[in-house]
Amino acid sequence: MSGLSIEHVSMRFDLPNGSSVQALEDVSLHLKEGELMSVLGPSGCGKTTLLNIVAGFLAPTDGRVVMNGEEVTGPKADRGMVFQQGALFEWMDVRANVSFGPRMKGQREAEWGEKVDHLLEVTGLADFKDKAIYELSGGMQQRVALARCLANDPDVILMDEPLGALDALTREKMQGLVLKLWKETGKTIILITHSVEEAILLGERLVVMAPRPGRIHKEYRLPYAEMGVGADLREIKHAKGYAETREEILEMIWNMEEEIMGRAEELQ
C-alpha cells in the first residue's frame, strides 16, 4: 500500500521526577501520495512529537507508522525533514548543503550536479550557490533547507514550522514557493504551523490537534491550496468560505488555549 499511515500512535514521556506526559494519544491518519496536510494546534499539543515519530527519530510507545507498506523503525532518506532553523551545515556553502544527500549516497557531481543546480534555480538561490550559510538572510536559509530536502528526492517531506521564524512578507513569498514546489514535484507533505492562515492556505487537508493528551480534534478538506498554486495568496484570502473557516478554527484554538490557561489557574 503506497502512502503514509499513522496507526494508533501514542507517545508518553516519562519524566525524571516520576511523572509522565501523554504527548500523543491514539493518533491515526493516512496520507495518500501527493497530499499536502497542514497540522495546527496550540503549543505543546504534540505536533513536533508526531513529526519526530513519523521521521523515525522517536519510537512511539504504542502504534506504528507505515511508509509505503513498510513499518518505520528509524530515519531514512524516503522521509525528508525541514526544520525551523539551525539545521543547515555552516561549514558548507549553499551548493554543498543542497547536494548533501546525494553526496552521502556516494553519487558523483556528474550525477547530482544538474538536479541540484535546477533546484537552486527554482528556489532563487542560483546567484548565492557559493555563499556561506551565515551570509544568507533567514528566508534564503529556509530556501536552502527546502532545496536540500528536495535534492534528496524523498517521498514525504516533513516540515516543522519551517516558516515560523520569518517576517510576514518573506513568509508570504515562501508560502507561494512551498505550493509551487508541491505541485511541481508531487511530493507528500506534512506541514506543521502555528499560523491559522498558513494552515488554511497551504493545507489541502488541515488537521487541528488538541492538547493533553495530544490528539486529533478536527479535520478539514480545503480547496485553497489547489487554488493558490501560481496565484496571489492574498487574493485567496478573499475567496468564498475562507474567512468563515478561519474564524471557526481561530475560535477552536482560542477555546483550547482558554482551557489550558484555566487549568493552569486551577492548579495554582
Next chain:
Amino acid sequence: MIGLALLAVYVGIFVVSYLVVRYFVHQSISGFTARKTVTFGDESAVTPNRIASVVSVVTIFLIWGSFTGSAWVPGFLHAPAPFVGETSFTYTLEAPDGQRDDATVFVHVLPFGEKPEKFTVPPGDGFAKDDAVAMTASRSVTILFDRNDEVKRKDGAHVVAIDGNPISPDTVVKTGIGRFALTDKGAISFQPPTGLQMEPIWLPPPESVVQRAVEIARDGYRDTTLWGHLGYSLFRVVVGFALGALVGIPLGYAMGLSNWFRGWFDPIVEFMRPVPPLALIPLVIIWFGIGETGKIILLFLASLWIMAIAARSGVSGVNISKVHAAYSLGASKAQIMRHVIMPNSLPEIFTGARVAMGVCWGTVVAAELVAATEGAGMMIMVASKFQLTDIVLMGIILIGVIGFGIDILMRKAEKILVPWKGRS
C-alpha cells in the same frame, strides 16, 4: 616613595592625554555607531581608542627611561638622579676632656657600575683629622672617621655635630649634602641624596636591555644562540600541544559520544582540570628528570584536559536538528560523524586550542625556570642568579611578544579555518 611617584606620574599622563585627545584631537566616529544615541553598555560602541593604545605604550617606555636615566629619554624628563660627584662635610669631635675640633670628610660619589677608588687627602690640623671616602651613588657608607684622629672613639671621643648641626645617637641630620646618622658604636653613617631613579641592578634602562638583546642575538647565551633558546621553548610547546591535541580531541569525542567513555573519564578529567600544570613540575622532574621528555609530558598534560573538554563540549553542543537532518538525508553514522559532528565541533576545539597554547607557553617557561639547560625560561633563571637584570627583562619581553604572536596566529588560523564561528 618611588612607587608613589611612579603611580602619580602614570595617572597624570593618563588623565592629561585623555583630556588633550578629547579636546584637541577631532575624532570623527564613522559607521553606524556614529548615529547611536544610546551607547553605554553597548559592546559594539566600545572599540579600543588607537591613540590611547599608542600613548599607553609610549608612556610605559617613557617612564621606564625616565626612572632609569635612559639616554633615549631627553634629560629634562629624567626623574631626579642620585647625587654623583665630589662633596664634603665637616664633623665636630668632642674629646673626653670636653675639647672640640672640626675635621672635613671628602666624599667621592661614583655613578652606578663604577668601582669606587680609594684616595687620600692631607690630614689638616687639630686632633680630628680630615678623611677621604669613595662610594657608589644611592648607597650609604659607614665612615670610621677616627682611624686617623688623635683621640679615638674607644677613648671616649664622640661626634657632636655635622656641618654645625648637633647630632646624637638618636637624631638624624638631613642637609643638602645628604643624610647623616650615628651607628651604635658612634661611627658616621652617610647617604648622599638618592634621587628617584632606579639602580640598573633593579631596573636597567631600555637601551641596555636592547644592547644586551643584540649581544645575545649575536653571541648566544650559555652555549646556545638566542634563537636556539627561543626555538627550544617553542619546540617543546608545539610538540607538547600537538600530542595533547592528538590524544585529547579523540578522547573528548569519545566522551561526547559514549556513556561508558563519559563515565570512565569524567572523574579523571574533572579532577585534572583544576590542577595547575605548574603543580606537576616537581613530580615530572622526579619521574622523568630535567630532560626533554619531562617537559614535553608536562605540556602534554597541560593541553590534554583542555583539548578533551573542548572536544567534548563541541560534540555535545551540536544542534540536534543538524544530526536529525543528516539522518533523514540518508547519512550513515560514520558520515554524520565525519560531516556533521566533527566540523561542528571545530569552533569549540579552536577556542580550546587557543587557551591550551597560552597555558603551554606559560608552563614551558615556568618549567624551564625550574630546570633546563636551554630555553627562554632558563635564560631568565640563570641571568637572575647573576643579577643580570637586563637579560631577565629581555627574556620577559621576548616571552610576552612570542605569547602574543602565538595567539595572533591562532586567531588568524581560526578566521581562515572556521569562518562560521559565532555566526550561526
